[in-house]
Amino acid sequence: MIEVRGLGKSYIGQDGGVVQALQDVDLTVADNEFLTVLGPSGCGKTTLLKAIAGLIPWNEGDIFIDGSPVRGPGPERSMVFQNFALLPWATVLENVAFGLQMRGVGKTERIERARALIETVGLGEFETKRPGELSGGMQQRVGIARALAVQPSVLLMDEPFGAVDEQTRRLLQEELLSIWEEHRLTVVFITHSMEEAVLLGDRVVLMSARPGRISEIVPVPLTRPRSSDVGALERSGKYVEITAYLWDRLRDMHEERRPAKAGR
Amino acid sequence: MTTATTHRRARGAATTRTGPVEARRPCPPRRLLGANLPYQLLTFAVFAVAWEAYATVWGGLLLPTFTETVGATFQLLGTAELWQAMYVSNQALVIGFAIAVVIGVPLGIVLGRFRALERFADVYLNILLVTPMAAIIPLLMMSVGFGLASRVILVAVFSIVMVVVNSRTGVRQVDPSLIEMARSFGATERQIWTRILFPGALPAIMTGIRLGVGRAVTGMVLVELLMVSAALGGLILEYRGLFRAPMLYGTIVIIVAEALLLISLARWGEHRLTRWSKATTARSTR
Structure with missing residues (x-):
């Protein structure tokens, strides 16, 4: 279980003023829950994720994972990055095994575990390739395999x-759903796509910007498992209704921030 | 307008064929034109002919013809004197350059990682980069003497700047998200250095080593010319004193050949070690 209590983070912006990146963020993520976080750019959603990951400090509040406070990265959490963050000089196998290597897992075991996950994400024949030889979708499959290889209970995914392109994106979403349905782990998934947030999440956390805070938490009462027929799900009334609602809310946020037109 | 368009289209049609064309490898002459070597050989031939003509017409005591120089070069290669000089000179080169790499690479990585240090170091690096090194030779002589040590130091000082500056650039080019990724998996600071920063900076480090080799050869010859008149530099001075121009030029040819060989070797190593990086050859020197 992830508990975020009264989290606040501010920093000094380029113009010297204080920017409130996060303010009074309270959030509880249940075990094995798939939580998606949606919001306009600059709403602090990535900051929130990095705070949970233990990668950045914050000013107020606390974060607990299964009751113990976060003081840095921990073995129960692993992260998937927006820009993949793969080592360009290392092969797919070495990249997937990287997390295990950092955690001191012996060579034989880490190769074995890495190979199993490379199979899971369908990159078996690309084991010896380097990231530069792979497409974006394949690179992110490596990123996901690397995060899963350390057998986390919490998976943090930053957009x-x-x-990746739209078609690859849909494939990856379906694959992620089936991986999650099989492995059952807690996922916090940052996105800027309403459709993605609804398709994947048990709940959607809607964040607003300046200051970054949680504006609403929207439950997604769609049945699971969803990976088997994503198409039918996307045509269902509930799905359409929730995405439309989320877009209404997001558009309001954008309207508020739009600069007043000159001369009016 | 209309005529111009049709005209252009007609011309285009004449030069490039569209429609179904069978894919094939370029024929041998085309491939030859794509390589660098033919052009290099061509310019060299033009240069040699021009040299020969100029020296034959206007040449004198201090300007041998191209053929005389080539002859002298081969004659030199057969003398024990040259190989003795090569041995002595290269001692300074090898030791001096090794010191430059051993100190320069870690120093560059540290400077790249910790920006605060750089504020202190930047001015000294610039001094190293722009100071005419000949100016410090008398200083070196006074403090260290005429022996191997002063030649080694000069070679090291000459070449270290390229190694440091390029290693520093290399570390700065490492994607910060890789460091974040490593930290998220619990990497220690030491692991970040050995698993992320060093391999990430390696292409630039190798570039620095290649550029440093060139400077090291310059330093090696310069110190012998200006300071101790030993070895290869000594040979140059000796042949100049005796007005044996072909031998003088022959010595220079041999030094240039050695430098080119070392640089090619470094480039080869660079490509082998850093095949993943496509930007290797395009990387700037600073």
Whole structure:
């Protein structure tokens, strides 16, 4: 279980003023829940994720994972990055095994575990390739395999499919759903796509910008498993209704921030 | 307007064929034109002919013809004197350059990682980069003497700047998200250095080593010319004193050949070690 209590983070912006990146963020993520976080750019959603990951400090509040406070990265959490963050000089196998290597897993075991996950994400024949030889979608499959290889109970995903094309993105979403249905882990998934947030999440956390805070938490009462027939799900009334609602809310946020037109 | 368009289209049709064309490898002459070597050989031939003509017409005591120089070069290669000089000179080169790499690479990585340090170091690096090194030779002589040590130091000082500056650039080019990724998997600071920063900076480090080799050869010859008149530099001075121009030029040819060989070797190593990086050859020197 992830508990975020009264989280606040501010920093000094380029113009010297204080920017409130996060303010009074309270959030509880249940075990094995798939939580998606949606919001306009600059709403602090990535900051929130990095705070949970233990990668950045914050000013107020606390974060607990299964009751113990976050003081840095931990073995129960692993992260998938928007720009993949693969080592360009290392092969697919070495990249997937990287997390295990950092955690001191012996060579034989880490190769074995890495190979199993490379199979899971369907990259078996690309084991010896380097990231530069792979497409964006394949690179992110490596990123996901690397995160899963350390057998986390919490998977933190920072707009993982934001940098791949639409068709690949849909395939990756379905694959992620079936991986999650099989492995059952807690996922916090950042996105800027309403459709993605609804398709994947049990709940959608809607964040607003300046200051970054949680504006609403929208439950997604769609049945699971969803990976088997994504198409039918996307045509269902509930799905359409929730995405439309989320877009209404997001558009309001954008309207508020739009600069007043000159001369009116 | 209309005539211009049709005209252009007609011309285009004449030069490039469209429609179904069978894919094939370029024929041998085409491939030859794509390589660098033919052009290099061509310019060299033009240069050699021009040299020969100029020296034959206007040449004198201090300007041998191209053929005389080539002859002298081969004659030199047969003398024990040259190989003795090569041995002595290269001692300074090897030791000096090794020191430059051993100190320069870690220094560059540290400077690249910690920006605060750079504020202190930047001015000294610039001094190293722009100071005419000949100016410090008398200083070196006074403090260290005429021996191997002063030649080694000069070679090291000459070449270290390229190694440091390029290693520093290399570390800065490492994607910060890789460091974040490593930290998220619990990497220690040491692991970040050995698993992320060093391999990430390696292409630039190798570029620095290649450029450093060139500077090291310059330093090696310069110190012998200006300071100790030993070895290869000594040979140059000796032949100049005796007005044996072909031998003088022959010595220079041999030094240039050695430098080119070392640089090619470094480039080869660079390509082998850093095949993943496509930007290797395009990387700037600073």
